[in-house]
Amino acid sequence: MTAATLPASQPLNFRFVALIVASAMFMEQLDATILATALPTMARDFHVLAPNMSVALTSYLLSLAIFIPASGKVADKFGARTVFAAAIAVFMLGSILCAQAPNLPLFVLARAFQGLGGAMMMPVGRLVLLRSVERRDLVSAMSWLLVPAMIGPIVGPPVGGFIVTFLDWRWIFYINLPIGLLGLGLVLRFIDNTHGDAVGPFxxxxxxxxxxxxxxxxxxxxxxxxxxxxxxxxxxxxxxxxxxxxxxxxxxxxxxxIMDLSLMRLPSFGTSVIAGSLTRITQGAQPFLLPLMLQLDFGLTAAQSGGIVVATALGSMSMKAFAPGILRRVGFRTSLIVNGVIASCGYATCAFFRPGWPFAAIFVILMLCGFFMSFQFTAYNTVAYDAVPSERMSSATGFYTTFQQLMLSVGICTAALALEGSMVLRDHAHPQLGDFSAAFLVVTGISLCATIWNLRFAPAAGAEISGHRRPRAVTAAALGDGYDRTESA
Missing domain, CATH: 4.10.860 (DNA Excision Repair, Uvrb; Chain A)
Structure with a gap:
């Protein structure tokens, strides 16, 4: 029985489904960010130089690059629940292998295997949500799903620092096991094993x-x-x-x-991919720039900077209660246009942070940044599937997730290049506050360009999902060719 067929006496089910999927995504996001903190310690245990540990990160990325595009086809063939559960199991087994690795080559192989599970968890988890939740609950469910994606990269460094300082680095991977076991049991118990329509050979x-x-x-x-x-x-x-x-x-x-480029012709999907990609450059740059600035130029320790940066996670969590009501009142198009400008300008304020500022003021600003940026991604990640027919949903989730991951990496690259460029122009051997300010303004300018694409959303985009207008007032032309309004998300 899917969530769409459950009786009205169980109104919290969409949150339950979202949190089941979110548990797996939180495990993955936390693992990725904790590892970076432990690399120097791991290098000593493996008797290699710390820079050589970068291969452990790249092996995981290689698995993501290869297998994320294939995730939708695999889910269509074997069922979304089966593949999602298998992905969690593979990720946990990979975590055990990573923790037990006696040297760097075996650790790299274990990370590549773990990446296979991670590549399937992200898009198939979203597919499970889209197929299990009624359209009217999709905004709320997506906002709950995005919380771990926002929290993981922020709480990872301080958690990693604690583990490396007080425990053995191998616990970085062992902590995945209770989270994974809980998620695996809930998936097998409550998620329906939906299949897609496979077309042609792989x-x-x-x-x-x-x-x-x-x-x-x-x-x-x-x-x-x-x-x-x-x-x-x-x-x-x-x-x-x-x-x-x-x-x-x-x-x-x-x-x-394997990646259907024709999906970009669907108005809401294509526009969301482009606008969301521009905005994710800022989202990818912020966790790279802000901790560096706080530690290098504010003189804070890693633990202190982590305590401040966690404000964005608190802001993103508070957003989930407001997103459905805002979208119901003003719709996706207006929300994305107005909130996109606010969210981008919010991150621009980081360019003006100075050591003399009260930490409480910085904390509050970062909370607001997390709130508005999390709302923006909730809207993008929901309206993207507004006009996607059910038979193409698996392809759409793999395609969308691929661009999400790629553009977060582009954000880090853009931030690094902007920081380096400012240092060259100012003839600085080490980054100073002015260089960080320039980098923040550059990435903010890029995300503001998303406004051009946000203006291209149809006024009725996502109306059936948000409830902004009655479904009968939305024409097929406004929702996109080939879209059946009776189909479940």
């Missing part, structure tokens, strides 16, 4: 082309923060771009490509 050629393209782009953007690796970064980005063009050529000639 696109192995497309998987190879997209894997090389995305892998090189992921690595290139991630390594862009290291000026000494500039030749490697350029080579990776060039190779990634070439294989990306080859994939586009392949997708146009293939009946059922």
């Amino acid at each position: 696109d192995w050629s497309g998987m190879a082309l997209s894997g090389v393209a995305l892998g090189c782009l992921f690595f290139g953007f991630e390594l862009a923060s290291h000026p000494d690796l500039a030749p490697l970064v350029i080579a990776l980005l060039v190779v990634g771009a070439v294989f990306g063009l080859l994939y586009v050529r392949h997708a146009r000639r293939t009946a059922d490509p």
Whole structure:
């Protein structure tokens, strides 16, 4: 029985489904950010130089690049619950292998295996939510789902610092087990095993082309923060771009490509991908720039800066209670336009933070930043699927998740380049407050460009989801060609 068929006496079910999916995503987000804190300690145990540990991060990214595009097709064939549960199990097993790894090569292999589970968890988890929740509850459910995505990157560093300081680094991976076991039990007990309509053979050629393209782009953007690796970064980005063009050529000639580029023709989906990608550059840059500025120029410890940055997580959590009502009153288009400007300008205020500011004022501003940016992503991640037919939902979730991950890496790259560029222009050997200010303003300017695309949303976009207008007042043309208003999300 799906959530859509449950009786009205169980109104909290959509939150329950969202939190089941969110538990797996929280585990993944927390794992990714905690690891960065422990790399120097792990390098000592493995008897290697700390920079050599970067291969542990890139092996995980390689798995994401290869397998995220395939997630939708796999879920269609074997069922969303089966694949989601298997992904959690693989991630937990990978965590155990990581914790038990005696040397760096085996640790890298374990991280790649763990990445296979992570690649399936993100898009298939979203697919489970879209297929299990009624359209009228989708905004609320999506806002609950986004909380771990906002919290994980923020609480990860202080948690990692605590584990490395007071425990063994291997506990970074063991803490995934209770979270994963809880999520796995709930998935198997409460989630329906929905299938999609598989069309044609699996696109192995497309998987190879997209894997090389995305892998090189992921690595290139991630390594862009290291000026000494500039030749490697350029080579990776060039190779990634070439294989990306080859994939586009392949997708146009293939009946059922692994990443369906024709989804971009669906108005709300294509607009959400582009506008959301521009906004995610700022979201990816902020966790990179802010802790560095607080530690290098404010003189704070890692624990102190982590305590301040956690304000954005608190803001994002408070948002979930307000999103449905705001969208019901003003609709997606107006909300995205107005809130997009507010959210971007909120992060721009970070450019004006100075050591003399009261920490309480900085904390409150960051809470507001988390609130408005979390609302923006709740709206993007919901309205994107407004006009997607049910038979294409699995392809859409894989496509959308791929761009989400890629643009967060682009955000780090953009922030690093803006910081480095300011240092060169100002002839600074080390980043100073003015350099951080310039970098914050650059990434803010990029996210403000999303306003151009937000204006392209139809006035009736997502009306049936938000309840802003009566469904009967929404025409098929406004919702997109081929969309059946009776279909469940």
